[in-house]
Amino acid sequence: MFFQKDIETLPRQEIEKIQLDKLKHITKYCYENVPMYKKKFDDAGFDPDKIRTLSDIKYMPFTTKADFRDNYPFGMFAVPMKKVTRIHASSGTTGKPTVVGYTKNDLDMWSDCMARLVTAAGASDDDIVQISFGYGLFTGALGLHYGLEKIGATVIPCSSGNTEKQVMLMKDFGTTALVATPSYALRIGEVAREMGVKGDELKLRLGLFGSEGCTPEMRSQIEDYLHILATDNYGMSELIGPGVSGECHLRQGLHFNEDHFLPEIISPDTCEVLGEGEEGELVITTLSKEALPVLRYRTKDITAITYEKCECGRTHARMKKTTGRSDDMLKIRGVNVFPSQIESVLMTIPQIAPHYQIVVTREGSSDRLEVKCELVDGSVLESFNALNELQSTIRHNLKTVLGLDTKVSLVEPKSLERFEGKAKRVFDLRNK
Numbered sequence: 001m002f003f004q005k006d007i008e009t010l011p012r013q014e015i016e017k018i019q020l021d022k023l024k025h026i027t028k029y030c031y032e033n034v035p036m037y038k039k040k041f042d043d044a045g046f047d048p049d050k051i052r053t054l055s056d057i058k059y060m061p062f063t064t065k066a067d068f069r070d071n072y073p074f075g076m077f078a079v080p081m082k083k084v085t086r087i088h089a090s091s092g093t094t095g096k097p098t099v100v101g102y103t104k105n106d107l108d109m110w111s112d113c114m115a116r117l118v119t120a121a122g123a124s125d126d127d128i129v130q131i132s133f134g135y136g137l138f139t140g141a142l143g144l145h146y147g148l149e150k151i152g153a154t155v156i157p158c159s160s161g162n163t164e165k166q167v168m169l170m171k172d173f174g175t176t177a178l179v180a181t182p183s184y185a186l187r188i189g190e191v192a193r194e195m196g197v198k199g200d201e202l203k204l205r206l207g208l209f210g211s212e213g214c215t216p217e218m219r220s221q222i223e224d225y226l227h228i229l230a231t232d233n234y235g236m237s238e239l240i241g242p243g244v245s246g247e248c249h250l251r252q253g254l255h256f257n258e259d260h261f262l263p264e265i266i267s268p269d270t271c272e273v274l275g276e277g278e279e280g281e282l283v284i285t286t287l288s289k290e291a292l293p294v295l296r297y298r299t300k301d302i303t304a305i306t307y308e309k310c311e312c313g314r315t316h317a318r319m320k321k322t323t324g325r326s327d328d329m330l331k332i333r334g335v336n337v338f339p340s341q342i343e344s345v346l347m348t349i350p351q352i353a354p355h356y357q358i359v360v361t362r363e364g365s366s367d368r369l370e371v372k373c374e375l376v377d378g379s380v381l382e383s384f385n386a387l388n389e390l391q392s393t394i395r396h397n398l399k400t401v402l403g404l405d406t407k408v409s410l411v412e413p414k415s416l417e418r419f420e421g422k423a424k425r426v427f428d429l430r431n432k
């Protein structure tokens with residue numbers, strides 16, 4: 001068991017005392033050791049000695065992805081390279097990767113954070129865990145790897161890809177827990193079916209998923225495929241990787257490791273700090289990191305925070321599953337659309353498989369939204385009436401939720417792309 005009860009169940013006042021002490025320290029540490037923070041603070045007239053209460057953080061300037069880009073590759077590091085024990089990087093879609101570094105203490109703290117979260121999710125030293133995140137510069141695989149080893153679980157470092165082999169090992173080794181993106185878990189379940197391996201032939205019982213969004217409706221489908229309880233883990237490379245927050249087995253929000261990460265929610269438009277329960281952009285300050293401390297990082301992920309104690313006994317704040325990133329939001333004919341809203345609608349329609357694509361184009365001055373949905377059973381395509389009826393139902397349901405007219409294209413089973421890491425389902429072709 002890796003339940004750090006003395007920390008994970010602290011009363012709020014005591015959590016906040018730890019946070020304040022650490023915040024004061026890290027603010028000065030950044031000012032003294034990272035030229036970028038010194039300049040940022042001086043430019044903003046922010047005095048690092050002026051933090052008296054936690055809410056004084058609101059006077060501190062934000063850090064953004066652009067700061068990483070401008071200081072590529074190691075300019076944000078607060079320690080000499082001699083003290084850096086590991087480097088990771090996030091791939092990004094364009095240009096140079098975002099580079100992150102860890103001291104020995106950072107790696108220990110990271111595996112503690114992960115050990116806490118996987119324990120909360122229900123993993124233990126009885127589990128045989130297949131890690132099907134890609135090993136390499138991506139933080140996901142090694143992050144979970146060391147956390148799971150710390151709790152004494154048996155780790156199988158499969159990496160992603162070669163899905164038939166993944167299924168074979170899962171069956172032969174008696175894997176009980178799977179670490180993957182939800183999309184790859186779905187793919188593994190699909191290949192298992194194709195190979196004639198039924199969910200109940202596997203010993204799988206727990207999914208430790210994360211790194212991308214997944215609606216509750218999609219999650220239920222994955223659980224049905226694999227006969228598991230699926231839990232969610234949130235994090236990002238810039239902050240540490242996975243280990244920022246994760247669900248316990250009760251799945252009532254993702255518990256932060258609040259002694260190491262200080263969360264805030266802001267309005268993405270005005271940057272004003274919002275209150276408990278209000279939805280906005282998550283901003284995180286790392287409180288313990290040595291190699292790459294990050295102050296008030298704008299994650300762009302949209303969520304809300306609760307400080308209520310969880311039924312599981314843990315007292316650290318929890319965040320709602322994210323509804324998406326602010327930059328994932330599509331503005332179509334003036335209407336804001338989150339891809340997760342479309343996913344939720346599609347996943348309630350039994351004839352539609354959990355595979356879809358969203359394509360946005362511009363015709364003249366008007367935006368056009370097309371949703372390609374994969375059929376569970378291709379025979380629908382042979383009946384004009386059945387096809388028509390299904391299309392109108394989906395169009396109607398989408399219109400009710402989004403308030404937009406959508407073109408619905410039903411496509412053959414198994415015709416849309418599958419993913420071994422994060423899924424790419426949205427194609428905004430308007431500026432191409």
Ligand code: DLL
Nearest residue numbers: 090140210211212213233234235236237241242322
């Ligand atoms: O995805 C770290 C991670 C690995 C988290 C494994 C959990 C498990 P990046 O590649 O830097 O890091 O991507 C970070 O992915 O800002 C979110 O938009 C998204 N993301 C991560 N976890 C979740 C989640 C890793 N549970 C970006 N739900 C973040 C929704 C998530 N989105």
